[in-house]
Structures are given as C-alpha cells and as structure tokens.
Amino acid sequence: MFIEYMLNFLLKYKGEHMFKLTVAVTGIVLLLGCTSKEERSLMDSYTKNINYHKQLQKTEKTQLYENNVTKVMMTATYLYTPTEDKNDTRDETFIVGIHLENEASEELNYGLLLNGTKAKEVEELSTDDARLKELSFISEWGEYYLVTFPHVKSKKVTLVFESDRYGKGKLYFAKVAKYILTKQAF
Helix, strand or coil, X not given: CHHHXXXXXXXXXXXXXXXXXXXXXXXXXXXXXXXXXXHHHXXXXXXXXXXXXXXXXXXXXXEEEECCEXXXXXXXXXXXXXXXXXCCCCCEEEEEEEEECXXXXXXXXXXXXXXXXXXXXXXXXXXXXXXHCCCCCCCCCCEEEEEEECCCCCCEEEEEEEECCCEEEEEEEECCCHHHHCCCCC
C-alpha cells in the first residue's frame, strides 16, 4: 500500500528532487521495518553477557586420545587484558580445566609449559569459585586451576599440555587479535 502511494506521488510530481526524497524515505522505512524482536532480544542477551563472550574468545581446548577415544580434555582461558603500557611485565595467567575419564585418572602424570617454561604457581579452584562463573566449558566433574607463568615478551604464546601416558596437545593464544599475527590474507 505504501509503495503504491509513493508511485502515485512520483507520477504526480515528476521532479528529480522528489524522486531522490522518495527513494531515501522508502529506504529508511524498509530498514526500520526490518529489525525484529528476536534481533533486539539477541542484542540484549549479548550485552548482558558480554564478559562471558569476551572470555569465550580467549578459551581454547585440546583433547588427548587413546585408541581414538578421548581420555583427557583440557580447556584453558587466557586472562590477559591489554594495557597502554609498552613495558608490561605482568605474569601470564590462565584458568585451566582438566577433565579426565574415570580410568584415565589413575596415576596420570601431566604437566603444563608456556613457551617452554614451567608454571610459577598453580592454585586449585573450587567449582563454585566466582572466577569460574563467566567462563565456558565449566562442569561439575572437572578440576580447575589458576595457573600463573612468568611474563612472556612475545605476542604469541603456546600452552603445551603433556601427559606421560597420552601424549601432548598444544593451545595457541595471542596478546593481540589472532588475525593480526597471520600472514595469510583472507
């Protein structure tokens, strides 16, 4: 109905300015009419959980297998926040979750290295710890640790999870957006 009205209006007033005005008004009406309640609801949900989504971007996962069956899964969330300080020497901190299969937990020795360096400090976290509330992949059967490593100057860091029984897995993190560090064009 609106389009029919606009066409009649254009036929009546054939001026170029009227045509431009009509196209602009039609475009605005169409754009405003295309937003839906679902989109608004999605944006509201995202805004409420923005910290969760930011932490999700800094979370990686690796799995260790035996005979194509997952025996150990590790998730790690890098707690790095950028600063303006060019001489930043803060320690590198991760929240690490270890999920073991029942039979895998018996006498399993494992370790973590960040760019080849052992952790300075490892603190076990309870599953109701406030620091776990905004993280993904949290479960009741996992074990969680706050792991602190010495400062790394590099913008890229590699966390290696190694088990004497199941091998090793690597997790790649960056202090800047990962796409900045890739040489390959999209």
